[in-house]
Amino acid sequence: MLAVAELYKRFAALEVLSGFSLTVPRNGFTALVGPSGCGKSTFFDLLTGVVAKDRGQISWLGEEVDHLCGVASYMQQKDLLLPWLSLMDNALLPVRVGKGVRKGEEEKARALFRRLGLEGFEGYIPGKVSGGMRQRCALVRTLMFERELVLLDEPLSALDAITRRSLHSVLLLLQTEFKKTLLMITHDVEEALLLADEVVVLSQAPMKIRERFRLTSAKPRKITDPELMGMKEHILEELQEELNHDAV
Amino acid sequence: MMRSRWVSLALILVILIVWEGYCRLFQVPDYILPTPSAILEISVTRTSLLLPHAAVTALEILLGILLSLMVSIPLAVMMFSHPSIEEAVSPFLVASQSIPVFALAPLLVIWLGYGIASKVLMAAIIIFFPITVSLLEGFKNCGSEYVVLFRLMGAGFWTRMRLLYWPWALPYFFAGLKVGVTVATIGAVIGEWVGSQQGLGYLMIQSNARLRVDMVFAAILWLSLMGLGMWKLVNVLERRVIRWK
Numbered sequence: 463m464l465a466v467a468e469l470y471k472r473f474a475a476l477e478v479l480s481g482f483s484l485t486v487p488r489n490g491f492t493a494l495v496g497p498s499g500c501g502k503s504t505f506f507d508l509l510t511g512v513v514a515k516d517r518g519q520i521s522w523l524g525e526e527v528d529h530l531c532g533v534a535s536y537m538q539q540k541d542l543l544l545p546w547l548s549l550m551d552n553a554l555l556p557v558r559v560g561k562g563v564r565k566g567e568e569e570k571a572r573a574l575f576r577r578l579g580l581e582g583f584e585g586y587i588p589g590k591v592s593g594g595m596r597q598r599c600a601l602v603r604t605l606m607f608e609r610e611l612v613l614l615d616e617p618l619s620a621l622d623a624i625t626r627r628s629l630h631s632v633l634l635l636l637q638t639e640f641k642k643t644l645l646m647i648t649h650d651v652e653e654a655l656l657l658a659d660e661v662v663v664l665s666q667a668p669m670k671i672r673e674r675f676r677l678t679s680a681k682p683r684k685i686t687d688p689e690l691m692g693m694k695e696h697i698l699e700e701l702q703e704e705l706n707h708d709a710v
Numbered sequence: 711m712m713r714s715r716w717v718s719l720a721l722i723l724v725i726l727i728v729w730e731g732y733c734r735l736f737q738v739p740d741y742i743l744p745t746p747s748a749i750l751e752i753s754v755t756r757t758s759l760l761l762p763h764a765a766v767t768a769l770e771i772l773l774g775i776l777l778s779l780m781v782s783i784p785l786a787v788m789m790f791s792h793p794s795i796e797e798a799v800s801p802f803l804v805a806s807q808s809i810p811v812f813a814l815a816p817l818l819v820i821w822l823g824y825g826i827a828s829k830v831l832m833a834a835i836i837i838f839f840p841i842t843v844s845l846l847e848g849f850k851n852c853g854s855e856y857v858v859l860f861r862l863m864g865a866g867f868w869t870r871m872r873l874l875y876w877p878w879a880l881p882y883f884f885a886g887l888k889v890g891v892t893v894a895t896i897g898a899v900i901g902e903w904v905g906s907q908q909g910l911g912y913l914m915i916q917s918n919a920r921l922r923v924d925m926v927f928a929a930i931l932w933l934s935l936m937g938l939g940m941w942k943l944v945n946v947l948e949r950r951v952i953r954w955k
Binding site: 545 | 853855856858859860861862863864865869873874877952953954955
């Protein structure tokens with residue numbers, strides 16, 4: 463279980479986090495949605511250790527850590543593939559940086575390429591393939607990290623609607639097939655409702671949990687499900703309120 | 711591309727024709743301004759004289775490039791890894807650039823002699839600055855998200871240098887190298903002017919003293935062709951190394 467308790471962070475006069483707490487169960491999938499500028503990104507920066515927290519605890523599987531560097535893998539909106547390496551070499555990067563590439567690792571990467579529909583493109587450089595394929599490759603790289611916890615920072619928001627839809631099922635694989643624990647930031651309420659077990663609606667800074675929705679229906683879900691549509695409407699209204707609140 | 715090439719060719723041709731015509735029309739003596747055709751002729755017919763001198767100058771430039779790489783690459787890496795070193799060193803770097811190499815040439819010849827060493831050092835001093843600065847700029851330009859990604863992988867500084875910063879900075883490095891090789895000839899030739907027994911700069915000074923202005927021009931022509939050749943060479947090298955652009 464990932465547990466964050468009483469996290470504080472302030473930048474000069476701006477209080478971004480003031481006692482923020484959150485838990486994600488092992489092999490769970492939690493999505494955070496919030497108005498832009500609410501502090502989601504800062505929260506992830508604190509988790510990854512890019513920015514130091516002022517106060518608070520972060521723990522993974524009951525063990526307290528300073529940050530999740532070395533614990534979690536991370537996937538962003540940008541695929542962050544190195545343009546000079548082939549897709550295969552990009553995917554193997556975590557292994558290469560770590561203990562060095564062994565035969566088994568390459569086999570594993572090949573299997574993942576097959577699983578994610580990238581077979582035959584192992585030798586291509588990122589500049590020669592589509593955005594969707596690049597993001598799939600970034601996903602293979604994320605899986606090569608061998609870390610149970612995966613942080614997703616708007617991983618699909620740079621992609622077009624059709625590609626995004628096909629990648630939703632790939633993200634679901636992370637939970638079902640690869641038994642990862644996932645924490646995702648997204649702007650896309652539909653995406654959150656389709657993928658997550660729990661959707662957390664955030665308030666404006668200082669960031670607080672405004673409401674949380676537990677979703678128990680089986681995946682893959684359809685957004686046309688009346689229950690989901692009701693929730694979507696509700697969440698969008700809440701986000702709207704947060705924005706208006708901020709404007710006043 | 712093709713069109714601009716034709717335009718530049720036409721421009722050169724026009725200049726040469728005007729030059730040739732002027733010299734012939736006003737019967738300008740050879741020792742003041744020789745005609746382009748005479749320069750071209752002597753450049754080709756006296757290859758046996760020009761070639762050994764050109765080879766010496768080329769060697770000086772090549773060694774100068776190697777020497778400056780040996781200093782500027784480690785220095786750029788050091789300045790990048792320790793910002794305090796950058797802060798300490800960069801004022802000296804900038805100040806060193808405001809000293810004209812012409813002023814250093816006589817000193818270097820006194821210290822290192824009339825041989826090749828003083829010219830190599832002159833060339834190296836000129837090349838060193840653009841390479842160091844552009845390489846450092848390239849390292850710094852590396853996207854911070856990539857650095858975060860590498861940190862999450864548990865990569866230390868040297869791993870990041872090998873797999874991330876260095877390849878990232880290569881286009882910058884080549885930009886600096888291109889500037890470097892084109893100006894390197896200046897360093898070598900000035901060194902040869904001040905004191906030497908061989909090289910295109912030496913040939914220029916000797917010919918100038920004997921009013922063989924045509925030979926001076928021939929040496930200049932060879933020199934500029936050498937500069938062009940090296941620039942092309944770096945371009946070819948760049949395209950081989952940087953395949954992803």
